[in-house]
Amino acid sequence: xxxxxxxxxxxxxxxxxxxxxxxxxxxxxxxxxxxxxxxxxxxxxxxxxxxxxxxxxxxxxxxxxxxxxxxxxxxxxxxxxxxxxxxxxxxxxxxxxxxxxxxxxxxxxxxxxxxxxxxxxxxxxxxxxxxxxxxxxxxxxxxxxxxxxxxxxxxxxxxxxxxxxxxxxxxxxxxxxxxxxxxxxxxxxxxxxxxxxxxxxxxxxxxxxxxxxxxxxxxxxxxxxxxxxxxxxxxxxxxxxxxxxxxxxxxxxxxxxxxxxxxxxxxxxxxxxxxxxxxxxxxxxxxxxxxxxxxxxxxxxxxxxxxxxxxxxxxxxxxxxxxxxxxxxxxxxxxxxxxxxxxxxxxxxxxxxxxxxxxxxxxxxxxxxxxxxxxxxxxxxxxxxxxxxxxxxxxxxxxxxxxxxxxxxxxxxxxxxxxxxxxxxxxxxxxxxxxxxxxxxxxxxxxxxxxxxxxxxxxxxxxxxxxxxxxxxxxxxxxxxxxxxxxxxxxxxxxxxxxxxxxxxxxxxxxxxxxxxxxxxxxxxxxxxxxxxxxxxxxxxxxxxxxxxxxxxxxxxxxxxxxxxxxxxxxxxxxxxxxxxxxxxxxxxxxxxxxxxxxxxxxxxxxxxxxxxxxxxxxxxxxxxxxxxxxxxxxxxxxxxxxxxxxxxxxxxxxxxxxxxxxxxxxxxxxxxxxxxxxxxxxxxxxxxxxxxxxxxxxxxxxxxxxxxxxxxxxxxxxxxxxxxxxxxxxxxxxxxxxxxxxxxxxxxxxxxxxxxxxxxxxxxxxxxxxxxxxxxxxxxxxxxxxxxxxxxxxxxxxxxxxxxxxxxxxxxxxxxxxxxxxxxxxxxxxxxxxxxxxxxxxxxxxxxxxxxxxxxxxxxxxxxxxxxxxxxxxxxxxxxxxxxxxxxxxxxxxxxxxxxxxxxxxxxxxxxxxxxxxxxxxxxxxxxxxxxxxxxxxxxxxxx
Ligand SMILES: *[C@@H]1O[C@H](CO)[C@@H](O)[C@H](O)[C@H]1NC(C)=O
Ligand SMILES: *[C@@H]1O[C@H](CO)[C@@H](O)[C@H](O)[C@H]1NC(C)=O
Ligand SMILES: *[C@@H]1O[C@H](CO)[C@@H](O)[C@H](O)[C@H]1NC(C)=O
Ligand SMILES: *[C@@H]1O[C@H](CO)[C@@H](O)[C@H](O)[C@H]1NC(C)=O
Ligand SMILES: *[C@@H]1O[C@H](CO)[C@@H](O)[C@H](O)[C@H]1NC(C)=O
Numbered sequence: 001x002x003x004x005x006x007x008x009x010x011x012x013x014x015x016x017x018x019x020x021x022x023x024x025x026x027x028x029x030x031x032x033x034x035x036x037x038x039x040x041x042x043x044x045x046x047x048x049x050x051x052x053x054x055x056x057x058x059x060x061x062x063x064x065x066x067x068x069x070x071x072x073x074x075x076x077x078x079x080x081x082x083x084x085x086x087x088x089x090x091x092x093x094x095x096x097x098x099x100x101x102x103x104x105x106x107x108x109x110x111x112x113x114x115x116x117x118x119x120x121x122x123x124x125x126x127x128x129x130x131x132x133x134x135x136x137x138x139x140x141x142x143x144x145x146x147x148x149x150x151x152x153x154x155x156x157x158x159x160x161x162x163x164x165x166x167x168x169x170x171x172x173x174x175x176x177x178x179x180x181x182x183x184x185x186x187x188x189x190x191x192x193x194x195x196x197x198x199x200x201x202x203x204x205x206x207x208x209x210x211x212x213x214x215x216x217x218x219x220x221x222x223x224x225x226x227x228x229x230x231x232x233x234x235x236x237x238x239x240x241x242x243x244x245x246x247x248x249x250x251x252x253x254x255x256x257x258x259x260x261x262x263x264x265x266x267x268x269x270x271x272x273x274x275x276x277x278x279x280x281x282x283x284x285x286x287x288x289x290x291x292x293x294x295x296x297x298x299x300x301x302x303x304x305x306x307x308x309x310x311x312x313x314x315x316x317x318x319x320x321x322x323x324x325x326x327x328x329x330x331x332x333x334x335x336x337x338x339x340x341x342x343x344x345x346x347x348x349x350x351x352x353x354x355x356x357x358x359x360x361x362x363x364x365x366x367x368x369x370x371x372x373x374x375x376x377x378x379x380x381x382x383x384x385x386x387x388x389x390x391x392x393x394x395x396x397x398x399x400x401x402x403x404x405x406x407x408x409x410x411x412x413x414x415x416x417x418x419x420x421x422x423x424x425x426x427x428x429x430x431x432x433x434x435x436x437x438x439x440x441x442x443x444x445x446x447x448x449x450x451x452x453x454x455x456x457x458x459x460x461x462x463x464x465x466x467x468x469x470x471x472x473x474x475x476x477x478x479x480x481x482x483x484x485x486x487x488x489x490x491x492x493x494x495x496x497x498x499x500x501x502x503x504x505x506x507x508x509x510x511x512x513x514x515x516x517x518x519x520x521x522x523x524x525x526x527x528x529x530x531x532x533x534x535x536x537x538x539x540x541x542x543x544x545x546x547x548x549x550x551x552x553x554x555x556x557x558x559x560x561x562x563x564x565x566x567x568x569x570x571x572x573x574x575x576x577x578x579x580x581x582x583x584x585x586x587x588x589x590x591x592x593x594x595x596x597x598x599x600x601x602x603x604x605x606x607x608x609x610x611x612x613x614x615x616x617x618x619x620x621x622x623x624x625x626x627x628x629x630x631x632x633x634x635x636x637x638x639x640x641x642x643x644x645x646x647x648x649x650x651x652x653x654x655x656x657x658x659x660x661x662x663x664x665x666x667x668x669x670x671x672x673x674x675x676x677x678x679x680x681x682x683x684x685x686x687x688x689x690x691x692x693x694x695x696x697x698x699x700x701x702x703x704x705x706x707x708x709x710x711x712x713x714x715x716x717x718x719x720x721x722x723x724x725x726x727x728x729x730x731x732x733x734x735x736x737x738x739x740x741x742x743x744x745x746x747x748x749x750x751x752x753x754x755x756x757x758x759x760x761x762x763x764x765x766x767x768x769x770x771x772x773x774x775x776x777x778x779x780x781x782x783x784x785x786x787x788x789x790x791x792x793x794x795x796x797x798x799x800x801x802x803x804x805x806x807x808x809x810x811x812x813x814x815x816x817x818x819x820x821x822x823x824x825x826x827x828x829x830x831x832x833x834x835x836x837x838x839x840x841x842x843x844x845x846x847x848x849x850x851x852x853x854x855x856x857x858x859x860x861x862x863x864x865x866x867x868x869x870x871x872x873x874x875x876x877x878x879x880x881x882x883x884x885x886x887x888x889x890x891x892x893x894x895x896x897x898x899x900x901x902x903x904x905x906x907x908x909x910x911x912x913x914x915x916x917x918x919x920x921x922x923x924x925x926x927x928x929x930x931x932x933x934x935x936x937x938x939x940x941x942x943x944x945x
Contacts, residue, residue: 023121023122023123024123024124025043025047025123026047028044029043029044029047030042030043030044030047030123030125032125032127033127034127034129034130034132035090035300035301036132036133036302037092037093037139037141037369038090038091038092038093038141038300039089039090039091039093039098039106039108039127039129040088040089040090040300041088041089041091041110041125041127042082042086042087042088042089043086043087043112044086044087045081045084045085045086045087047114048087048114051114051115051116052114052115052120053087053112053113053114053115054066054067054112054113055067055072055077055079055089055110055111055112055113056110056111056112056113056122057096057097057109057110057111058097058109059097060097064111065097067079069145070204070219072145073145073146073204073217073219073220074096074146074201074204074205074206074217074219075095075096075097075206075217076091076092076094076095076096076143076146076148076206076217077089077090077091077092077095078090078091078143078144078145078146078371080144080145080373082299082351083299083333083334083349083350083351083373084334084349085478087112089110090143090300090371091108091110092141092143092148092217093106093129093131094148094150094208094210094213094215094217096206096208100210100211102211102212103131103135103210103211103212103213104130104131105128105129105130105131106128106129106130106131107126107127107128107129108125108126108127108128108129109124109125109126110124110125110126111123111124111125112125135150135152135212135213136357136365136366136367137151137152137363137364137365137366138150138151138152138282138364138365138366138367139366139367139368139369140257140258140259140282140366140367140368140369141369141371142259142260142368142369142370142371142372143371144371144373145219145220146206146217146218146219146220147217147218147220147236147238147257147258147259148206148215148216148217148218148257149215149216149217149255149256149257150210150213150214150215150216151213151214151253151254151255152212152213153209153212153213153214153251153253180244180245180246181196181197181207181209181242181243181244182194182195182196182197182242182243182245183195183196183197183200183205183207183216183240183241183242183243183255184240184241184242184243185224185238185239185240186239186240186241187224187226188226193224194243203222203224204218204219204222205217205218205222206218207242214242214253214255216240216242216255216257218238218240218257220236220259221236222238224238224240225237225238226238226239227261228258228280228281230276230278230279230280231276231320231321233260233262233274233275233276233321234260234261234262235258235259235260235261235276235279235280235281236258236259236261237256237257237258237259237281238256238257239256239281240255240256240257241253241254241255241256242255254284256281256282257282258279258280258281258282259370260275260276260279260370262274262275264372264374266328266374266376266377268328268379269327269328270325270326270327270328271325271326271327271328271348271350271374271376272323272324272325273323273324273325273326273352273354273372273374274321274322274323274324275321275322275324275354275370276320276321276322277291277317277318277319277320277321277322278320278358279356279368282360282366282368283358283360284360284361285360285361288359288360288361288362289358289359289360290358290359290360291317291357291358292357292358292359292365293317293357294315294317294322294354294355294356294357295315295354295355295357296308296313296315296324296352296353296354296355297352297353297354297355298332298333298350298351298352298353299332299351299353300351300353300371301353302353302355303332310331311326311330311331311332312326312327312330313325313326313327313330313332322354322356324352324354326350326352326374328348328376328379329348329438329439330350332350333348333349333350334348334349334350335347335348335349335404335439336348336349336404336406336478337403337404337406337407337476338378338476338479338481339476339479339481339483340378340380342483343380344380344381344382344383344403344407344474344483345378345379345380345381346378346379346381346404347375347376347377347378347379348375348376348379349373349374349375349376350373350374351371351372351373351374352371352372352373352374353369353370353371353372354369354370354372355367355368355369355370356368356369356370381402383400383401383402383403383485384400384401384402384442385398385399385400385485385487386398386399386400386401386442387489389489389491391491391492391493394448394449394450394493395446395447395448395449396445396446396447396448396449396454396466396468396470396489396491397444397445397446398444398445398446398468398470398487398489399434399442399443399444399445400442400443400445400472400485400487401434401436401440401441401442401443402436402438402440402441402442403440403441403442403443403474404439404440404441405439405441406476406477406478407441407474407475407476407477408474408475408476408477409421409431409433409443409472409473409474409475410473410474410475410482411473412424412445412470412471412472412473413470413471413473413484413486414447414451414453414454414468414469414470414471415453415455415469417453419453424445427451427453428448428451429445429446429447429448429451430444430445430446431443431444431445431446432444443472443474445470445472447468447470449466449491449493454466454467454468455467455468455469456519456522458496458519458522458582458589459492461494461496462494462495462496462497462498463492463493463494463496464492464493464495464496464519465490465491465492465493466490466491466492466493467488467489467490467491468488468489468490468491469486469488470486470487470488470489471484471485471486472484472485472486495518496517496518496519497517497518497519498517498519498520498590499514499515499516499517499520499580499590500514500515500517501513501514501515501578501592501594502514502515503576503594503596505596505597506554508556508557508598509554509555509556509557510554510555510557510562510574510576510594510596511552511553511554511555512552512553512555512576512578512592512594513550513551513552514550514551514552514553514578514592515549515550515551516549516550516551517590519589520580520589520590522582522583523580523581523582523583523589523590524580524581524582524583524586525578525579525580526578526579526580526581527542527553527555527561527576527577527578528561528562528563528577530560530561532553536560536561539560540555540556540559540560540561541556541559542554542555542556542559542561553578555576557572557574557596557598558603558605561576562574562575562576563575563576563577564605564607565595567600567605567613567648567650568600568641568648569600569615569641569642569643569646569648570600571597571598571599571600572597572598572599572600572603573595573596573597574595574596574597574598575593575594575595575596576593576594576595576596577591577593578591578592578593579591579592581762585762586761586762586764587762588762600615600646600648601615602615602617603615604697604698604699606669606699606700611650611651611652611653612649612650612651612652612653612658612669612671612697612699613648613649613650614648614649614673614695614697615646615647615648615649616630616639616646616647616649616673616695617645617646618644618645618646619645625675626644626675627639627642627643627644627645627646627647628642628643628647629675630642630647630649630673630674630675631673631674632649632651632656632657632658632671632672632673632674633656633657633658633659633671633672633674634655634656634657635674637649637651637655637656637657647673649673649697651671653669653699656671657671658670658671659671663700667700668698668699668700669698669699669700670696670697670698670699671696671697672694672695672696672697673694673695673697674694675694746778746779746890746891746892747776747777747778747779747849747850747851747890747891747892748776748777748778748779748892749766749774749775749776749892749895750775750776750777751775752775753773753775753836755775755777755828755831755834758777764892764893764894764895765846765893765894765895765896766895766896767895767896767897768839768895768896768897769897770839770840770841770842770897771839771840772838772839773836773837773838773839774836774837774838774839774849774895775828775834775836776795776834776835776836776837776849776851776892777831777833777834778790778792778833778834778851778853778890779890789832789833790832790833790853790854791815791832791853791854792812792815792827792832792833792835792851792853793812793814793815793851793852793853793854794810794812794813794814794851794852794853795810795811795812795825795835795849795850795851795852796808796809796810796811796812796849796850796851797809797811797823797837797843797847797848797849797850798847798848798850799844799845799846799847799848800848801848801893801894802848803850803889803891805848807844809823809843811823811825811835811837811849811851812825812827812835812851814869815869816869817835817869821841822839822840822841822842822843823837823838823839823840823841823843824837824838824840825837825838826838827869837849839897842897843897844897845896845897846893846894846895846896846897847893847894847895847897848891848892848893848894848895849891849892849893849895850889850890850891851889851890851891852889852890853890
């Protein structure tokens with residue numbers, strides 16, 4: 001026996017896919033319940049996830065049947081989702097394959113098949129329900145996907161009429177319905193269609209006769225259904241009668257169904273669901289009609305009036321209308337967040353139930369239930385950002401709300417840095433979620449002012465602004481969709497401690513003693529106009545020591561960076577100009593100057609402007625000579641000052657017979673102090689015991705930079721600006737040019753064509769957009785006499801801060817304004833010192849502009865000053881400036897050319913407060929250094945011969 005059974009199972013497995021495994025839902029994942037007329041099954045959406053699944057029942061022959069949408073609505077199964085998106089199934093007690101015991105007890109066995117680990121795993125669900133309140137004569141159910149009506153078929157007067165053998169008249173057969181049943185549909189044109197039960201089933205209708213009832217079920221929108229207006233409301237109606245015929249007897253059961261089909265009225269605050277008070281097609285005798293009241297519920301369950309009131313719903317009925325009102329957001333429903341077009345908003349979901357009870361003609365009681373899922377359209381909801389910062393607390397306190405619980409906080413972007421919640425805690429931020437009480441929440445963020453991600457902006461005096469750039473990154477927990485909210489909070493505090501200065505003059509040092517404040521870590525130190533970099537300090541033997549808040553900068557006398565206010569035989573006045581500049585704007589934030597006096601000893605000073613200053617002492621020879629009688633190679637160059645013991649010479653390296661010579665990487669200027677003994681003819685050779693006093697003065701200017709450039713470019717690009725075939729004199733010119741560069745960027749840039757206001761050195765780099773025009777004017781402060789004026793000879797632009805940068809764009813060539821691809825230059829009529837440049841397309845991100853020309857004395861009318869534009873061919877490198885001419889060079893830059901967009905975003909210079917203050921400068925602020933690098937290279941070395 002057991003053997004044959006086993007064989008059968010094996011045989012079955014050979015024919016069909018053998019489903020062996022069946023699993024049970026873990027606890028909490030699924031729920032099953034008996035409602036008044038339906039089975040209710042629920043499965044957590046997270047358990048199913050995105051897996052494929054379907055519902056299966058086993059039919060009378062033991063074959064599994066998959067319930068598709070069509071079969072579900074024909075057989076009384078509603079497979080749907082609840083307001084939270086979980087799987088929800090409602091199955092009518094009168095549905096197919098429900099084991100029905102005398103219409104009193106109903107047993108359901110289904111299985112949910114979920115694709116897991118490659119195959120479908122069946123999860124069986126079985127449920128047994130007893131009816132709690134007795135069936136009404138007629139029960140109508142308007143489900144989501146079908147209408148169902150069931151009518152009692154044992155009518156009292158029939159019972160009286162045939163007490164004998166009920167069962168013989170009313171067949172209760174398997175399958176429930178026999179060929180003896182027919183259905184008659186009444187069509188809108190009042191014609192009728194009569195079909196057999198089998199045919200009706202084929203048309204998608206569900207028919208059955210149970211122990212005590214006749215069941216008729218229809219999907220919505222069949223060709224036999226019609227919309228009927230009752231007052232101002234619409235009903236979907238199927239006017240159907242079921243006939244049972246056998247010889248001598250013909251029974252008619254009215255299986256008309258009607259379901260309200262008006263959409264609810266949704267306003268900003270409420271959902272109004274209006275339905276007709278009397279469902280006319282179901283009420284044949286209006287005179288006998290007795291209202292037994294309406295009740296409402298949610299999720300298929302009726303609610304007490306107390307709950308209805310507590311939830312803020314309202315249900316009212318007058319002669320024509322049942323009015324069910326639900327405020328949006330009320331309990332019982334669910335508010336779901338969403339993002340549409342990057343806007344946060346919500347939809348509100350609620351599944352309403354309306355039950356209408358009435359008594360019609362004799363022995364007719366009807367219960368009519370409507371289940372209506374509702375969802376409101378997307379309603380944008382602006383996030384609310386609050387700034388609750390109390391300046392004294394020294395932290396930002398902001399919050400962003402009000403979000404429903406399906407919105408989670410993921411991370412922040414503070415300024416440009418992504419800060420996860422973990423990181424936020426680690427940094428000492430506080431992140432909290434506060435409950436608003438109405439089901440929404442806000443996310444609170446606290447950020448200490450001291451955090452490096454908080455921007456600080458110095459205003460003036462002791463005022464500074466702390467700025468928090470915060471972006472919340474939020475996520476819709478159920479939809480895995482992110483969205484962001486950005487805001488900026490500022491807080492002004494008067495808490496800046498400025499640096500304090502003091503000075504010490506030592507024998508051969510000037511010492512600046514600075515006590516650090518609390519803002520200067522963001523400022524860049526400068527000595528005169530040189531950024532105080534490590535390179536500068538090393539090359540000039542500055543000694544910098546920092547102890548706590550005290551910073552000592554020792555600057556040796558005669559080192560670069562000092563300003564010599566006065567050099568006479570009485571003494572040397574050397575000045576230190578120290579300043580701290582804003583790291584972004586280069587505005588001077590704090591400065592301090594002091595002067596130290598030093599006695600004039602033996603000295604030779606080579607100043608950056610090409611001036612040599614030297615002293616000679618009469619004691620240096622035996623016998624002594626008279627310093628007043630000394631002169632340079634050019635005998636007309638006498639001391640600037642002299643007394644009995646000393647003489648002080650001051651002369652330009654371009655005068656007084658100074659010779660020039662390249663020695664390695666240096667350009668060496670040399671002159672000689674000579675003492676002419678009185679009475680001796682200077683030229684005629686004589687014989688004397690006393691030798692002539694001669695003192696050689698030599699200044700060495702480092703040349704490394706120019707040498708390297710010459711070596712690199714000379715062979716490949718001929719005629720590159722600043723170089724020529726004659727290296728010696730040309731390099732002298734370069735030196736001179738660089739020397740002039742050292743003075744200032746003296747090609748001024750006007751803010752508009754009126755040339756009335758100009759950018760200041762602190763404004764650089766200035767930013768312009770493509771398609772803008774730049775206005776240049778030569779600084780004429782160098783033009784001393786009114787009879788002098790400027791002849792612009794050549795101007796060019798280049799991306800690098802070098803006269804010979806590459807590429808170069810000609811702006812003026814031989815006095816003629818040039819046009820090129822993407823730019824055009826024009827001279828300003830009547831103002832020889834002005835020209836303009838229009839950028840018409842992309843040239844380069846940044847430009848430096850150089851001009852060379854002459855300062856001419858119009859009285860002397862020298863020939864070279866005649867040169868104005870003589871139609872030089874553009875693009876031809878013609879360098880006509882005579883080599884040894886003392887022409888001028890003007891320059892300006894950098895000028896940044898934007899493309900119009902990038903500057904709209906926040907621009908943050910990475911701004912770690914530099915603890916190792918000085919030495920970061922040479923790395924972190926390369927652009928600042930580049931601005932003045934030429935000056936450092938020009939460092940003047942002192943050689944006391
Ligand atoms: C049971 O289902 C199978 C497969 O769908 C079908 O062939 C069979 O006719 C069904 N039996 C009954 C009694 O409905
Ligand atoms: C008809 O009802 C009987 C119970 O009376 C039930 O066993 C049968 O499955 C039902 N058939 C259909 C198609 O609904
Ligand atoms: C079932 O119906 C009875 C009577 O109409 C009602 O009192 C009860 O609340 C209903 N139960 C549910 C769960 O709706
Ligand atoms: C019933 O209520 C509806 C809407 O609430 C209203 O339009 C109608 O006039 C009312 N009818 C009567 C008879 O009060
Ligand atoms: C329905 O009832 C609500 C609440 O009582 C009321 O505000 C609304 O005006 C009613 N709607 C109609 C159409 O009468």
